[in-house]
Amino acid sequence: xxxxxxxxxxxxxxxxxxxxxxxxxxxxxxxxxxxxxxxxxxxxxxxxxxxxxxxxxxxxxxxxxxxxxxxxxxxxxxxxxxxxxxxxxxxxxxxxxxxxxxxxxxxxxxxxxxxxxxxxxxxxxxxxxxxxxxxxxxxxxxxxxxxxxxxxxxxxxxxxxxxxxxxxxxxxxxxxxxxxxxxxxxxxxxxx
Amino acid sequence: xxxxxxxxxxxxxxxxxxxxxxxxxxxxxxxxxxxxxxxxxxxxxxxxxxxxxxxxxxxxxxxxxxxxxxxxxxxxxxxxxxxxxxxxxxxxxxxxxxxxxxxxxxxxxxxxxxxxxxxxxxxxxxxxxxxxxxxxxxxxxxxxxxxxxxxxxxxxxxxxxxxxxxxxxxxxxxxxxxxxxxxxxxxxxxxxxxxxxxxxxxxxxxxxxxxxxxxxxxxxxxxxxxxxxxxxxxxxxxxxxxxxxxxxxxxxxxxxxxxxxxxxxxxxxxxxxxxxxxxxxxxxxxxxxxxxxxxxxxxxxxxxxxxxxxxxxxxxxxxxxxxxxxxxxxxxxxxxxxxxxxxxxxxxxxxxxxxxxxxxxxxxxxxxxxxxxxxxxxxxxxxxxxxxxxxxxxxxxxxxxxxxxxxxxxxxxxxxxxxxxxxxxxxxxxxxxxxxxxxxxxxxxxxxxxxxxxxxxxxxxxxxxxxxxxxxxxxxxxxxxxxxxxxxxxxxxxxxxxxxxxxxxxxxxxxxxxxxxxxxxxxxxxxxxxxxxxxxxxxxxxxxxxxxxxxxxxxxxxxxxxxxxxxxxxxxxxxxxxxxxxxxxxxxxxxxxxxxxxx
Numbered sequence: 001x002x003x004x005x006x007x008x009x010x011x012x013x014x015x016x017x018x019x020x021x022x023x024x025x026x027x028x029x030x031x032x033x034x035x036x037x038x039x040x041x042x043x044x045x046x047x048x049x050x051x052x053x054x055x056x057x058x059x060x061x062x063x064x065x066x067x068x069x070x071x072x073x074x075x076x077x078x079x080x081x082x083x084x085x086x087x088x089x090x091x092x093x094x095x096x097x098x099x100x101x102x103x104x105x106x107x108x109x110x111x112x113x114x115x116x117x118x119x120x121x122x123x124x125x126x127x128x129x130x131x132x133x134x135x136x137x138x139x140x141x142x143x144x145x146x147x148x149x150x151x152x153x154x155x156x157x158x159x160x161x162x163x164x165x166x167x168x169x170x171x172x173x174x175x176x177x178x179x180x181x182x183x184x185x186x187x188x189x190x191x192x
Numbered sequence: 193x194x195x196x197x198x199x200x201x202x203x204x205x206x207x208x209x210x211x212x213x214x215x216x217x218x219x220x221x222x223x224x225x226x227x228x229x230x231x232x233x234x235x236x237x238x239x240x241x242x243x244x245x246x247x248x249x250x251x252x253x254x255x256x257x258x259x260x261x262x263x264x265x266x267x268x269x270x271x272x273x274x275x276x277x278x279x280x281x282x283x284x285x286x287x288x289x290x291x292x293x294x295x296x297x298x299x300x301x302x303x304x305x306x307x308x309x310x311x312x313x314x315x316x317x318x319x320x321x322x323x324x325x326x327x328x329x330x331x332x333x334x335x336x337x338x339x340x341x342x343x344x345x346x347x348x349x350x351x352x353x354x355x356x357x358x359x360x361x362x363x364x365x366x367x368x369x370x371x372x373x374x375x376x377x378x379x380x381x382x383x384x385x386x387x388x389x390x391x392x393x394x395x396x397x398x399x400x401x402x403x404x405x406x407x408x409x410x411x412x413x414x415x416x417x418x419x420x421x422x423x424x425x426x427x428x429x430x431x432x433x434x435x436x437x438x439x440x441x442x443x444x445x446x447x448x449x450x451x452x453x454x455x456x457x458x459x460x461x462x463x464x465x466x467x468x469x470x471x472x473x474x475x476x477x478x479x480x481x482x483x484x485x486x487x488x489x490x491x492x493x494x495x496x497x498x499x500x501x502x503x504x505x506x507x508x509x510x511x512x513x514x515x516x517x518x519x520x521x522x523x524x525x526x527x528x529x530x531x532x533x534x535x536x537x538x539x540x541x542x543x544x545x546x547x548x549x550x551x552x553x554x555x556x557x558x559x560x561x562x563x564x565x566x567x568x569x570x571x572x573x574x575x576x577x578x579x580x581x582x583x584x585x586x587x588x589x590x591x592x593x594x595x596x597x598x599x600x601x602x603x604x605x606x607x608x609x610x611x612x613x614x615x616x617x618x619x620x621x622x623x624x625x626x627x628x629x630x631x632x633x634x635x636x637x638x639x640x641x642x643x644x645x646x647x648x649x650x651x652x653x654x655x656x657x658x659x660x661x662x663x664x665x666x667x668x669x670x671x672x673x674x675x676x677x678x679x680x681x682x683x684x685x686x687x688x689x690x691x692x693x694x695x696x697x698x699x700x701x702x703x704x705x706x707x708x709x710x711x712x713x714x715x716x717x718x719x720x721x722x723x724x725x726x727x728x729x730x731x732x733x734x735x736x737x738x739x740x741x742x743x744x745x746x747x748x749x750x751x752x753x754x755x756x757x758x759x760x761x762x763x764x765x766x767x768x769x770x771x772x773x774x775x776x777x778x779x780x781x782x783x784x785x786x787x788x789x790x791x
Contacts, residue, residue: 004254004257004258004261005261005265006243007242007243007244007258007360008258008261008262008265009265010241010242010243011238011242011244011262011360011363011364012262012265012266012269012332014238014241014242015328015331015332015364015367016269016324016328018367018372019327019328019331019332019367019372019447020323020324020325020327020328021323021324023327023372023375023376023443024323024327024389024440024443024444026376027376027379027380027383027389027440027442027443028389028390028391028440028443030380031379031380031383031389031390031442032389032390034380035380035383035384038383038384038385038386038387038388039383039388039389039390039442040388040390040392040395040438041388041390041395041436041438041466042386042469043395043397044397049398050395050396050397050398051397051398051400052397052398052399052400052434053395053397053436055386055465055466055469056397056434056436056465056466057465058399058400058401058434059399059401059403060400060401061401062401065400065401069554075405075406075407076403076405076431077403077405078403078434079434079435080434080435080436080437081314081315081394081435081436081437082312082314082315082437082459083312083314083437083458083459083460083463083464084312084459084460085460085463085551085579085581085582085701086550086551086579086582087551087579087581087582087675087676087700087701087702088550088551088581088582088676088702089581089582089676089680089683089702089783090528090530090548090550090582090583090584090585090680090783090787091585091676091678091679091680091783091786091787092676092677092680093677095530095550095582096530096534099530099531099534099536100534103534103535103536115537116535116536116537117535117536117537118536118537118543118544119527119531119536119537119538119544119546119547119549120544120545120549120554122536123531123548123549123550123551123552124550124551125463125551125552125553125554126460126463126551126552126553126561126576126577126578126579127458127460127463127464127465127553128460129460129464129465130465130553130554130555131465132553132554132555133554134543134544134545134554135543135544136537136541136543136544137544139543167196167471168470168471168472169472171196171199171200171203172200172471172472172474172475172560173470173471173472173474173555173556173557173560174471174544174545174554174555174556174557174560175542175543176554176555180400183400184400187400
């Protein structure tokens, strides 16, 4: 039976070269040649600096920005070198405490707002890097940002609408808004 | 749930079943040896290079030995790469060596097609380990499963034969003509959506708003400082910089989905935006989870010469899948009563997904997270796009129970269908007892030897899952890993051993499983679950191949009718329900009652 060891070893080596080296190298070559922006992380450049990736969220706590979803990465939120969800179970008291604290923070920053908070704005994402919020979560924050920035609510809604992505191909997934891109646009609008 | 939610689910099933037929028939041609003529020289050179006699047929014992030898060498390669990666090339972020217990667990996990992950990819594994170790086994463990299935199919189609085929040939053809081309297409589609594919080290970005956070303060000796109460001293720091992990991701994710592997490049698997950036990438990756397992039903029908036999198995799988999918989507969309009590808006609409969004991504919402969770555990894939640990109790029960059913609802590539065929043998045996005739399946008489082997194959996974859970909950080392209190903590452990005991690999990820206890015990469970099934299956293949084909008569139980589909579903459900009901009652069922009490 030992005679099976020779083909086993040689085939493992051959298939390792094929599937572990040639295949990823071919994909890398094609991806870098045909789709370099996506293949390198969809990075956003502004004034010659990398200000983020359109696929990776950033943390916001300043009332003048739209806030992203809560992130459970450590040590800091939105640590894109170490993705993680909260893994809190539905009956864990720590989940209730975390939600209460986030609700209080949102309400403190936006005292006139009596609307119910959309659930995605106070629950931690799976990756801890979710770049997006729901249109409902953006709408909830519009009044606060309009007040802080001294902008018309209608102007802000228009900007949010421009940055809202519908379901892909009209069917797939959920409607959503990229928070970093929206905030970058907000800052550009201010400068004008 | 919104109308769009139903539309997405129906669309998924239609595309899946629509593609499974043509692919299944193509695979049947591959295994019959009718491959493209211009690829012949490549194949022949590979065989010559490796000293393989392609026309040599193997007895089932030799076939099993070849598989074991091949997988053992694969284990050594993955183990070695992890231990030595610090001295090897393609390690731009300077990852250190993996501990022996973790390296053992991961190597076992990847050769057995489980892809349980006790590590976070972007913080531990070098690019070389991910490619040469993990990616390679993604291909080869899947191809091993397919080869075992093909041997079983030959057991049915051959008459009075002493052999079940050539393992090396089945292995090479599965890889070259099925897994590799599909992976190449899928990986490029994924890159177009934003999945990264680069050998550069992590990217660095300037944050728009600096972030403040707390870290543990270290003394001059490098040890964490503690205050008088023994609590660690925290110190505030701020940073403007975001380090963004990248890597050769797309090539690995494609085969991870297609080969029912499930081991992610990043810690959070396909919830990571670089692994699964858009709803379309999500749709393609979900399709890839079930595509080959569903298509193999058509391959089976074609190779045993009766397509209706494959359709019956596929129908049984699909019906169980739809039933459990409905429960999962409903539970997650109904959400957590706590959220309503806190006054949050949880109603689904075109403006938000609503429901239980803890541990889910905005772009996927509820429907696509629940669909993924059901598909990934129906197949033994185990990749995730949402955190199962944060699912509602009933929403989390669905993936757990799907694993406990033995990974036969589509199941892993190869392993799912051979598991389902074993259940079909048990089904015809039970029916045979009821009507007082010798059980037959596809013209082969099912005797005492086949039933003994089938019993071993069916009883092993529940035994491993339940005994493993029992040990972990009584030992301090097991309980130390629990993250959530109460019944949910028990669910975390039950989920872990159900996952390992059925080679799935998904987790209630709060459980701290990177400890010597969990690495050793889960590793052992994965080994037994894989080979204690595959070897009896090959034994059945060998025994059946040696038998005559009995022509069908009036007394033969037809195995392509709705009646048989019902019998098969009942066999799978009854075995799964009876075995696991007590354990499930202690975990998700208790927690669901507690959750209702919150209202």
